[in-house]
Amino acid sequence: xxxxxxxxxxxxxxxxxxxxxxxxxxxxxxxxxxxxxxxxxxxxxxxxxxxxxxxxxxxxxxxxxxxxxxxxxxxxxxxxxxxxxxxxxxxxxxxxxxxxxxxxxxxxxxxxxxxxxxxxxxxxxxxxxxxxxxxxxxxxxxxxxxxxxxxxxxxxxxxxxxxxxxxxxxxxxxxxxxxxxxxxxxxxxxxxxxxxxxxxxxxxxxxxxxxxxxxxxxxxxxxxxxxxxxxxxxxxxxxxxxxxxxxxxxxxxxxxxxxxxxxxxxxxxxxxxxxxxxxxxxxxxxxxxxxxxxxxxxxxxxxxxxxxxxxx
Amino acid sequence: xxxxxxxxxxxxxxxxxxxxxxxxxxxxxxxxxxxxxxxxxxxxxxxxxxxxxxxxxxxxxxxxxxxxxxxxxxxxxxxxxxxxxxxxxxxxxxxxxxxxxxxxxxxxxxxxxxxxxxxxxxxxxxxxxxxxxxxxxxxxxxxxxxxxxxxxxxxxxxxxxxxxxxxxxxxxxxxxxxxxxxxxxxxxxxxxxxxxxxxxxxxxxxxxxxxxxxxxxxxxxxxxxxxxxxxxxxxxxxxx
Ligand SMILES: Nc1ncnc2c1ncn2[C@@H]1O[C@H](COP(=O)(O)OP(=O)(O)OP(=O)(O)O)[C@@H](O)[C@H]1O
Ligand SMILES: [Mg+2]
Numbered sequence: 001x002x003x004x005x006x007x008x009x010x011x012x013x014x015x016x017x018x019x020x021x022x023x024x025x026x027x028x029x030x031x032x033x034x035x036x037x038x039x040x041x042x043x044x045x046x047x048x049x050x051x052x053x054x055x056x057x058x059x060x061x062x063x064x065x066x067x068x069x070x071x072x073x074x075x076x077x078x079x080x081x082x083x084x085x086x087x088x089x090x091x092x093x094x095x096x097x098x099x100x101x102x103x104x105x106x107x108x109x110x111x112x113x114x115x116x117x118x119x120x121x122x123x124x125x126x127x128x129x130x131x132x133x134x135x136x137x138x139x140x141x142x143x144x145x146x147x148x149x150x151x152x153x154x155x156x157x158x159x160x161x162x163x164x165x166x167x168x169x170x171x172x173x174x175x176x177x178x179x180x181x182x183x184x185x186x187x188x189x190x191x192x193x194x195x196x197x198x199x200x201x202x203x204x205x206x207x208x209x210x211x212x213x214x215x216x217x218x219x220x221x222x223x224x225x226x227x228x229x230x231x232x233x234x235x236x237x238x239x240x241x242x243x244x245x246x247x248x249x250x251x252x253x254x255x256x257x258x259x260x261x262x263x264x265x266x267x268x269x270x271x272x273x274x275x276x277x278x279x280x281x282x283x284x285x286x287x288x289x290x291x292x293x294x295x296x297x298x299x300x301x302x303x304x305x306x307x308x309x310x311x312x
Numbered sequence: 313x314x315x316x317x318x319x320x321x322x323x324x325x326x327x328x329x330x331x332x333x334x335x336x337x338x339x340x341x342x343x344x345x346x347x348x349x350x351x352x353x354x355x356x357x358x359x360x361x362x363x364x365x366x367x368x369x370x371x372x373x374x375x376x377x378x379x380x381x382x383x384x385x386x387x388x389x390x391x392x393x394x395x396x397x398x399x400x401x402x403x404x405x406x407x408x409x410x411x412x413x414x415x416x417x418x419x420x421x422x423x424x425x426x427x428x429x430x431x432x433x434x435x436x437x438x439x440x441x442x443x444x445x446x447x448x449x450x451x452x453x454x455x456x457x458x459x460x461x462x463x464x465x466x467x468x469x470x471x472x473x474x475x476x477x478x479x480x481x482x483x484x485x486x487x488x489x490x491x492x493x494x495x496x497x498x499x500x501x502x503x504x505x506x507x508x509x510x511x512x513x514x515x516x517x518x519x520x521x522x523x524x525x526x527x528x529x530x531x532x533x534x535x536x537x538x539x540x541x542x543x544x545x546x547x548x549x550x551x552x
Contacts, residue, residue, distance in 0.1 A: 050547055053405045057544045071544065079407035089402035091322070093329030102325075105318040106406045134329065 006031045006158050006190035007052065011061030013214075014047050021047040023214035024061065029207075032188040034180065036201035036222065039211035040306055045194040046086050048211075049162050052192070053083055066158060079107070082156035086163050086194075088147035092136035096127055096146055099135060100153055107154035121149040124179060140167035148176065152183070159183065159191045165200065173197070177204055202298040210305055217305045222298045231271050234294040235264040238287035248280045265294065315408050319416030323390060327424075336385045341428050344378035345435025349443060371436050372461040378432035379470045380498060383425030387477025388490035390417045395481075404543045411538055414482075418474045418534060425470035433462055460519045468526025473498055475530045479537035483549060501529065 007029040014022040022044040029035040037045050050056040052063055054070035054077060063070060070077040090099050100121055104114040122128040125145035130138075135146065148164050164180075165173050181204050184191050195201050201208055202222040209219040218225060235256075237245070245256060245264065253269030254277060266277055274291065281288050327333055348371045394400035403413050453459055477494040484490045505522050 055401075055404045055543060055547050074543070075407050075409060078405065081405070083405040085398070085401050085405065087398035087401060089398035089400075091326060091399055092397060093326045094322075098325055102318070102322045103406070105321065106315070106408055108314065 004030050005064070006033070006066060007035075007192065008064040009048075009061070010063070012048070012051065012058055012063055013060040014044075014051060014056065015059045020214050022051070025216055027209060027216065027219055029190060029192060031190055032184070033206040034184045034191045034193065034204050036205035036208035037192060037194045037211065038196070038198065038201060038208055038302060039217075042213075043211040044214040045211060046162055047214075049083075049085070049160055049192075049194060052160060053078060053081060079154075080157045082151035082154060082159045084147045084151045084159075084161045084164055086166075088143050090135045090138075090143055090146060090150075093134065095132050095134055096122065096138070097131040099146060100150055103150045103153045109154070117153050117155075121152050124152070125149045126175070141169060141172055144168055145172065145176075148179070157189060159189065161191065162194045163196065164193070165195060165197055173200065180204055198297070198299040198302055208298065210302060212306055218301075225298060225301045231274075232265055232267045232294045233274055234259075234290075234292045235266055235281075235288065236290040236292075237262050237264060237281065238289055239285065244284055244286060245281070248277075248284060250280065251276050262289070315412035316416045316419065319403075319408065319412055320420050323416060323420045326393075333386060333389065337382055337424070337428060340378050340381040341431045341435065344374040344381075344428075344432040346439050348374040349436055349439040369455075369458060369461060371440075372458055374436070375429045375433050375462055376466055376469055379425040379429040379466045380473055382428035383421050383470050383473040384477060384491060384494050384498065386424050387417070387421035387474045388481035388487065388494055390421060391478055391481035392487050392490060400546065404546060410541065410543055414478060414538060414541065415534075417478050418471075421474035421477060422467075422471045425474065426467055429462070429466040429470065457516050457519055460516065460523060464520065464523030465526065468523045468530065469498075472501060472526050472530035472533070475534040475537060479533070479541065482537075482541050482546065501526065 005028045009025040009027055012022060012025040013020065025048065037048070039045055047056065051058050052065055052070060054074040057071060065077045066080055068077050091102070094102070097118055100118040101114060104117055109117060119128070122131050125148060127142065127146055127149065130142070135143065138146065144164060144167055148161070151159060151161065159180075161180075165176055168176060177200055180191055180193070183189055184204075193201070193205065205222050207220060208222045208225070210217045245258075248256070250256065251268070251273040254273050255267050256277075257265045257267075259265055266274065268274055268277070278288055278291060391400070394403065453462065473494060476497045477490070480493045480497070481490040484493055
């Protein structure tokens with residue numbers, strides 16, 4: 001295996017006719033991390049996933065999944081993956097349990113182990129009581145959860161999930177988030193997650209990449225993408241106007257931006273610079289009602305990067 | 313082989329939930345079991361249906377029909393159903409090799425067709441026995457020629473239709489188109505067979521050869537199909 005990397009993209013591109021769906025992707029995903037793959041509809045996320053599992057041949061460049069090429073060593077790679085595609089693809093004529101037994105047989109588990117794993121997986125997604133029901137009667141969210149349970153059956157080293165939370169209610173979104181976080185903590189398992197839920201991605205991903213029109217726009221820690229690593233605080237002031245605040249003596253590298261009303265945003269070079277700013281405000285007889293450490297949300301940064309172009 | 317068995321296990325589980333399949337199967341078997349006996353009895357009286365060897369072979373043809381109808385329906389359906397429900401996509405993400413996915417479908421369709429043929433035969437024998445009394449109704453199995461038609465040609469033909477139906481459905485997205493192409497391709501192979509049947513008259517070697525040719529063509533097409541349909545191309549077919 002390639003040391004610390006679960007997935008390595010090397011100049012990966014894929015064209016369909018004249019349309020370029022994925023263009024020159026060049027990055028890697030560390031072992032044991034939760035990686036968020038974000039981007040507007042049609043950005044190329046699903047196409048990338050398909051190439052990762054060896055369902056689609058790259059037009060250019062290559063991928064290494066768990067150190068191997070999914071095209072030439074497909075069976076080796078796929079036997080170590082748990083995959084959930086955007087269309088979950090469950091067998092409607094079979095029961096929930098039968099769907100999972102099939103996955104367990106594919107993974108070549110023994111009879112006793114199949115039993116245990118199926119039970120555990122169904123319990124994990126709260127579908128144990130529905131195990132004998134035919135999937136054709138399942139709601140969209142139940143299907144998503146069953147698809148997730150199926151991806152977990154073989155205890156894969158790498159989970160590749162294409163929008164696993166699509167169609168889930170808020171309580172189930174939280175359930176899936178917690179499930180994924182606990183899965184990631186188990187023995188170095190990596191998770192590659194395509195999602196449109198930016199707040200969820202920010203909460204659970206170690207790193208995220210934002211893709212648009214097949215190109216990588218940015219990649220990094222979701223909590224620092226927007227602020228580019230600079231700490232910021234949000235200040236709520238009383239008394240004092242823009243003029244007064246604007247003339248304050250601030251520590252080196254610190255800046256204050258008016259957000260409208262009594263709200264201000266301070267960016268500082270280091271966390272320790274916040275205290276002198278508050279002291280300066282108080283000295284200038286400007287009341288400080290609240291000082292709240294702020295993270296530029298992933299959503300703000302996403303919208304800034306992707307722009308109104310796609311109405312993302 | 314274990315992977316092929318895994319997919320076959322899944323297919324058999326699915327049959328029980330598939331009403332349409334169960335109806336086609338039951339109707340084909342019943343019709344092909346009862347119809348020839350009734351028509352023969354109607355035309356030439358009850359005894360003719362059990363004594364003439366031509367009558368026996370005529371019934372043999374119906375056994376083949378039962379196989380063709382059932383396989384011609386089942387083979388494309390096994391693939392199309394997986395495409396519509398996106399489960400073929402799922403199968404492609406698993407460690408299952410291509411030959412297990414498609415091989416299992418071909419084998420299951422073949423087995424179902426052969427089973428239909430044997431059941432139709434059983435019903436024919438039963439119906440002949442009821443109409444014509446006991447004794448001569450085993451005639452078709454008493455003739456070596458009859459045995460080759462019943463056991464040999466029905467096997468070769470079932471396998472051929474299973475292969476064609478499976479691989480055609482992988483390429484043709486629409487159900488009716490897939491059935492049509494499967495039935496047409498059966499027709500293409502049946503023409504020389506029927507021409508030979510009429511001109512060469514029914515000799516044992518000829519019928520035996522025909523059975524083997526069906527089988528050989530089926531195996532050949534199956535191998536070609538496996539080479540053509542690699543999983544990295546199927547995604548494109550899936551989205552057409
Ligand atoms: N088989 C195909 N043939 C032609 N074009 C395709 C094919 N598959 C994908 N594309 C194109 O590639 C581009 C990327 O599609 P993709 O499905 O990867 O987007 P996505 O990021 O997964 O979008 P979404 O968020 O809507 O799921 C789109 O423009 C799409 O039309
Ligand atoms: Mg997608």
